[in-house]
Amino acid sequence: MNAYEEAAADRDIQDAGKPKRIVLEVAGLSTAYRNRSVLREVTFAVPEGELVAIVGPNGAGKSTLIKSILGLTPTLGGEAKAFGETIDAARKRIGYVPQRESVDWDFPTHALDVVMMGRYGRLGWFRRPGRKERAVALECLRGVGMEAFAERQISELSGGQQQRVFLARALAQDADLYFMDEPFAGVDAATEKAIVELLRKLRADGKTVIVVHHDLATVPEYFDSVLLLNVTVQAFGPTAKAFTEENLHRTYGGRIGFAGAGAAAAASGRQDDPAPRQDAVHTFQGGGRL
Amino acid sequence: MMDFWILLTGSLAAVSCAVLGCFLILRRMALIGDAISHSVLPGIVIAYMFSGSRDSILMLIAAAFMGLLCVFLIQWFNQRGIQSDASIGVIFTSLFAIGVVLISLNARQVDLDLDCVLYGEIAYAAWNTLEIGGVGIGPRSVWLLGGALTLILAVIGLFYKQFKLCAFDPLLAAALGIPAALFHYLLMGLVSVTTVSSFESVGAILVVGLLVIPPSTAYLLTDRLGRMIAISAACGVLSTFLGFLLAVWLDASIAGCIVAAAAALFAAAFVLSPKHGLMAGRLRRRRRSLEGAA
Numbered sequence: 001m002n003a004y005e006e007a008a009a010d011r012d013i014q015d016a017g018k019p020k021r022i023v024l025e026v027a028g029l030s031t032a033y034r035n036r037s038v039l040r041e042v043t044f045a046v047p048e049g050e051l052v053a054i055v056g057p058n059g060a061g062k063s064t065l066i067k068s069i070l071g072l073t074p075t076l077g078g079e080a081k082a083f084g085e086t087i088d089a090a091r092k093r094i095g096y097v098p099q100r101e102s103v104d105w106d107f108p109t110h111a112l113d114v115v116m117m118g119r120y121g122r123l124g125w126f127r128r129p130g131r132k133e134r135a136v137a138l139e140c141l142r143g144v145g146m147e148a149f150a151e152r153q154i155s156e157l158s159g160g161q162q163q164r165v166f167l168a169r170a171l172a173q174d175a176d177l178y179f180m181d182e183p184f185a186g187v188d189a190a191t192e193k194a195i196v197e198l199l200r201k202l203r204a205d206g207k208t209v210i211v212v213h214h215d216l217a218t219v220p221e222y223f224d225s226v227l228l229l230n231v232t233v234q235a236f237g238p239t240a241k242a243f244t245e246e247n248l249h250r251t252y253g254g255r256i257g258f259a260g261a262g263a264a265a266a267a268s269g270r271q272d273d274p275a276p277r278q279d280a281v282h283t284f285q286g287g288g289r290l
Numbered sequence: 291m292m293d294f295w296i297l298l299t300g301s302l303a304a305v306s307c308a309v310l311g312c313f314l315i316l317r318r319m320a321l322i323g324d325a326i327s328h329s330v331l332p333g334i335v336i337a338y339m340f341s342g343s344r345d346s347i348l349m350l351i352a353a354a355f356m357g358l359l360c361v362f363l364i365q366w367f368n369q370r371g372i373q374s375d376a377s378i379g380v381i382f383t384s385l386f387a388i389g390v391v392l393i394s395l396n397a398r399q400v401d402l403d404l405d406c407v408l409y410g411e412i413a414y415a416a417w418n419t420l421e422i423g424g425v426g427i428g429p430r431s432v433w434l435l436g437g438a439l440t441l442i443l444a445v446i447g448l449f450y451k452q453f454k455l456c457a458f459d460p461l462l463a464a465a466l467g468i469p470a471a472l473f474h475y476l477l478m479g480l481v482s483v484t485t486v487s488s489f490e491s492v493g494a495i496l497v498v499g500l501l502v503i504p505p506s507t508a509y510l511l512t513d514r515l516g517r518m519i520a521i522s523a524a525c526g527v528l529s530t531f532l533g534f535l536l537a538v539w540l541d542a543s544i545a546g547c548i549v550a551a552a553a554a555l556f557a558a559a560f561v562l563s564p565k566h567g568l569m570a571g572r573l574r575r576r577r578r579s580l581e582g583a584a
Binding site (some may be wrong): 070071072077088091094096098102103104107108109110114117118120121123125126128129152153155173184 | 316318356371448450451453454455457458459461462463464465466467468509512513514515517518
């Protein structure tokens with residue numbers, strides 16, 4: 001029994017014997033890029049209704065992990081299953097938010113149209129998006145507070161608004177398991193708040209969300225569980241148990257000073273405004289759920 | 291009547307190129323279009339050597355195959371550490387060179403004029419009519435290009451949402467289970483077919499102008515993909531008419547004038563576009579500085 005299962009067992013007792021179903025199982029996943037190992041033997045399992053953060057230094061393979069699970073990049077070995085099925089069989093129940101920078105925001109289209117793209121998987125080969133898809137997309141835009149920007153050309157949106165359009169598109173996928181690649185990267189405070197509220201609402205609806213996250217300071221506040229990744233899994237489990245100074249040390253290696261997690265947060269790439277982060281990091285020892 | 295057929299031939303080629311070109315430039319693949327248009331040459335020559343005719347379906351198939359081979363090789367080398375622009379340059383010039391060598395080797399047996407392949411001969415294309423039961427039914431090139439355009443519109447129309455998503459966000463497309471590789475090669479195959487059916491009219495060199503310039507013009511004038519395709523097609527047709535008039539007036543190469551006209555339309559859009567144009571940008575800046583002053 002690893003730390004994760006122990007904690008899950010603890011929670012099961014608290015939840016009056018409602019054992020949680022495992023919705024994602026990843027076993028021995030490995031990938032390489034030009035003879036360099038990017039992921040080695042990554043194994044973990046996520047129970048239903050959890051918000052899970054994937055954190056690690058740059059080049060740790062966080063985005064690659066998501067892409068390998070979803071079959072978007074070739075793997076050397078290992079497998080991933082969602083809801084007990086292969087990923088291909090479960091695609092209609094899986095939502096994905098790629099990194100905002102991965103697309104061209106000068107593309108000639110508007111916000112509502114981007115959100116409708118989330119419905120394409122359900123339309124099959126030949127059906128075109130129609131009035132129903134439009135209504136769903138508008139509802140999803142409303143869910144992220146962007147309904148006023150539906151007809152706006154996407155290049156005219158701010159970074160935070162673009163991120164919200166991406167989240168609305170994921171909502172339009174109407175999935176049970178979501179993968180989000182750095183949704184908090186470079187967004188304004190209002191958008192960050194909107195995303196956190198959205199994550200909590202998804203969890204309240206029984207959805208599971210796996211988020212690549214770069215801001216160590218907010219991990220304990222936002223996430224139930226954390227996967228510390230640096231090519232291999234360094235630690236995985238409930239945030240209270242896995243998000244420790246020792247584990248962060250191991251994950252971030254030489255880049256983290258004796259100052260501990262605060263320095264790790266700085267090493268993770270965001271150098272701005274270190275003071276509140278220190279405070280926030282210290283609270284993680286108290287740990288726990290939102 | 292001759293003028294009519296020339297204009298129809300040119301317009302059909304221009305519209306085919308303009309529609310496909312939109313997806314190429316949005317995927318940042320304008321140079322792939324150039325590469326395909328050159329690398330179909332060996333396909334054309336080999337098919338010509340086997341069939342002895344330049345009207346065969348074999349030629350279309352061979353050219354489409356070479357176009358796909360070119361795209362495949364570019365990706366293959368790119369994945370093995372060759373820079374993508376170098377990879378494009380190496381592959382398409384190599385294939386084109388093979389085509390040129392094959393033409394010159396077979397110059398005596400093969401009635402395939404290198405100048406015609408490179409620069410096109412739209413007037414000749416319009417002369418070469420097709421007959422059924424002794425009745426002329428118009429130039430072969432019109433039927434060929436009409437067929438290609440119908441194919442393109444049918445495929446793009448049928449799979450519009452897939453092509454759009456693969457162009458905007460290929461990662462999401464793959465995550466949704468849309469076979470992105472299939473649609474990639476489908477698009478490349480269509481570009482190959484268009485190129486080979488247009489080469490008689492505008493030639494292998496200028497066809498890339500029709501693939502890239504009208505979509506780039508349209509891109510400046512709208513911010514919806516559907517409208518971009520329509521405007522691009524309209525620009526293609528307008529370029530054909532303007533280019534033809536210019537060619538008649540100057541007594542110059544028709545294909546050259548068509549592409550020059552397309553370039554002139556692009557320049558006009560670049561200066562005058564209400565959103566992205568130079569004038570609009572200057573006006574915006576002035577208004578902002580005036581507001582700042584006030």
